[in-house]
Each structure stands twice: as structure tokens, then as C-alpha cells.
Amino acid sequence: MSKKKTLKTLQIELCKLQDWLQKTGERAIVIFEGRDSAGKGGMIRTIQERVSHRIFRSVALPKPSTEEASQWYFQRYVSHFPSAGELVLFDRSWYNRAGVERVMGFCSETQLQQFFRNTPDFERSIVSSGIRLLKYWLEIDPEVQHERLTERLQDPRKYWKLSPMDLESQPRWYAYSRARDDMFHHTHTVDAPWHIVPSNDQQRARLNCISHLLDQFPYEQDDYESLPVAEIPGLDRSEAYDDQASLQQLPTIPQRY
Numbered sequence: 001m002s003k004k005k006t007l008k009t010l011q012i013e014l015c016k017l018q019d020w021l022q023k024t025g026e027r028a029i030v031i032f033e034g035r036d037s038a039g040k041g042g043m044i045r046t047i048q049e050r051v052s053h054r055i056f057r058s059v060a061l062p063k064p065s066t067e068e069a070s071q072w073y074f075q076r077y078v079s080h081f082p083s084a085g086e087l088v089l090f091d092r093s094w095y096n097r098a099g100v101e102r103v104m105g106f107c108s109e110t111q112l113q114q115f116f117r118n119t120p121d122f123e124r125s126i127v128s129s130g131i132r133l134l135k136y137w138l139e140i141d142p143e144v145q146h147e148r149l150t151e152r153l154q155d156p157r158k159y160w161k162l163s164p165m166d167l168e169s170q171p172r173w174y175a176y177s178r179a180r181d182d183m184f185h186h187t188h189t190v191d192a193p194w195h196i197v198p199s200n201d202q203q204r205a206r207l208n209c210i211s212h213l214l215d216q217f218p219y220e221q222d223d224y225e226s227l228p229v230a231e232i233p234g235l236d237r238s239e240a241y242d243d244q245a246s247l248q249q250l251p252t253i254p255q256r257y
Contacts, residue, residue, distance in 0.1 A: 003203050010210045011050040017087075018051045020219035025084035027131045030213065031093045034138030035176055036169040037148035039202045043138065044089045046206045047213075057082070060091035073097065073115065074122055082131065094119070098183040100165060103175045116186040123192040133192050134216055136209060137180070138199040142173050 001009075020026070032040040044058050059080045068076045074094055082088045097115045101107040107115075126133050140148075149166055152158040169176070188194045195212065199205040 003207060006207055007046070007210075010207060010214065013214050014047065014051050014056075014210065016221070017214060017217055017219045018055050020217065021055060021087060022085045023220075026217075027082040027084060028087040028217070029082065029090065029126065029131055029133050030087065031090045031095070031133075031135045032138065033092060033095050033099065033136070034197075034199065035140060035145060036163075036166045037145050037152070038138035038140050039199050039205060040091050040138060042202060043136075043197075043206055043209060044091055047089060047210060055085060056087050056089060058089045058091060073111075073118075081126075094122075095183060095187075098187070099176065099179050102179050103172055104165065104168065116182075119187050120189050120191070123187070123189065127191045132216065134213060135192060135194050136197050137184075137194055138197045138205065138209075140199050142170065144200045145173075146170060 021028070032043055034040055041060075048056050048058060057080075059077075061076065061080075064076060077090075077094050080088060080090075094115075097107055097112065102112055123133060149162070149169065152162040152166070184194055197205050197209045197212075
């Protein structure tokens with residue numbers, strides 16, 4: 001089966017999962033972490049492509065404000081947690097502290113160690129409250145990261161993605177590797193294990209990750225190939241009028257293509 005057909009099949013399954021979430025009121029959080037350019041945003045867009053964004057919600061928080069920085073560290077993430085029937089996709093999460101904040105010196109050693117002590121208990125409380133928690137790490141090689149960052153630099157459509165943090169990704173490669181290893185050591189638990197997604201090939205990574213994600217839910221395997229038979233009702237012409245006339249009063253954009 002081609003990758004395109006496989007993706008279609010998996011997206012149908014995501015629609016089934018969506019129905020199951022709505023019927024059962026289940027809640028889920030899916031975290032995507034990884035180096036800059038690992039493909040977190042693309043993974044989330046692929047998951048959301050054929051489902052409702054109100055049910056499969058994505059969250060990508062900016063740098064914390066002064067007020068947020070003074071709050072309990074996990075507080076601004078908790079405010080985005082799912083309600084009944086929702087699945088929240090975090091494009092980076094509270095693990096910013098163990099990654100970019102640590103490597104770039106945005107947090108102290110005391111704050112980092114406190115994070116490592118608190119996170120297992122925090123995630124255990126999430127799971128014990130009935131929220132399903134999945135954590136994915138998208139792993140790429142340094143050569144692949146260099147290629148993708150270079151593409152951002154040279155492609156006007158992607159240049160906006162290039163941040164000062166991105167430019168530090170390559171020279172700090174091993175610092176990020178050590179941060180990743182420490183993060184796994186402290187936060188890979190029975191309650192909330194990490195799952196590695198090999199992501200040098202983005203298409204394969206998306207297919208494999210979606211397949212694994214689906215396997216984590218006991219959703220109903222309804223046959224979507226046998227959809228209910230229905231007819232689209234025809235026009236009710238009892239109130240027909242020239243409904244195009246008003247459009248002629250307004251400018252129409254140039255048809256250039």
C-alpha cells in the first residue's frame with residue numbers, strides 16, 4: 001500500500017477515534033517533543049487534517065509572560081488540559097524546562113532539579129485523574145537537522161520558522177543530547193513512558209506515530225466503508241429569486257489563475 005493510501009486509512013481511524021472520544025467523554029493529552037526541525041508541527045497538522053480541531057486541539061504556547069513566569073511552573077499548561085471528549089496535542093510542553101530552557105540558560109540548576117523531582121508526580125496525578133497521557137520524542141540525525149534548517153534559511157515560505165534558538169541547534173547538538181538523556185532518565189516512568197519516533201523520514205514518522213497513537217485507545221472499530229445511505233435534499237424553489245443579482249453590485253477579485 002502506498003504512503004498516501006496508508007495515510008488515508010489511518011486518518012479514517014482517527015475519525016473513528018474522534019467519535020469514540022465524543023461518545024465516551026474520554027480525555028487525552030499527546031505531547032510531541034524533539035529538537036528544532038524534528039517535525040513536531042507537521043506531525044500535529046497531519047493528525048488534525050481530517051478531524052475536528054475543536055476535538056483534537058493543538059497547543060503551542062509562546063514564551064511565558066512576566067505574570068506566567070511568576071506562577072507555578074505547570075500552571076499555564078494545566079489551563080489547556082482537555083475537557084470530556086477532547087484530545088489535546090502539545091507542540092512542546094512543560095518539557096521546555098528540561099530542553100531549551102536548560103540548554104540556553106533560561107532556568108537555574110535549582111529550577112531544573114525541582115522540575116525533575118516534580119514531573120513524575122505531576123504526570124502521575126494526570127493519569128490517575130483519568131486523562132490518558134502519551135509522550136513522543138521525535139528523533140533526527142544532525143545531518144538531517146542541518147538540511148532542514150538550511151531549507152528554512154533558503155526558502156522564503158519557511159524563513160519565518162527560523163528563530164535564534166534554531167540557529168543554536170547545531171552548535172549545541174550534544175548539549176541538547178545530554179539534556180534529552182537526563183530528561184528520559186528522570187521522567188520515563190511506568191505511568192507516563194516516553195516513545196521514540198525515528199523522524200529522519202517525515203512521512204514514515206507520521207504514519208508510524210499515528211499508528212502507534214491509535215493503538216493506545218480501545219476505540220470502536222466501526223466499518224466506515226459502509227456509511228449510512230442518505231440523499232441530499234433538493235432545492236426548495238418555492239421561494240426562488242435571482243440570488244446572483246446582488247453579487248453583481250460588488251467587486252469580484254481578479255481571476256488571475
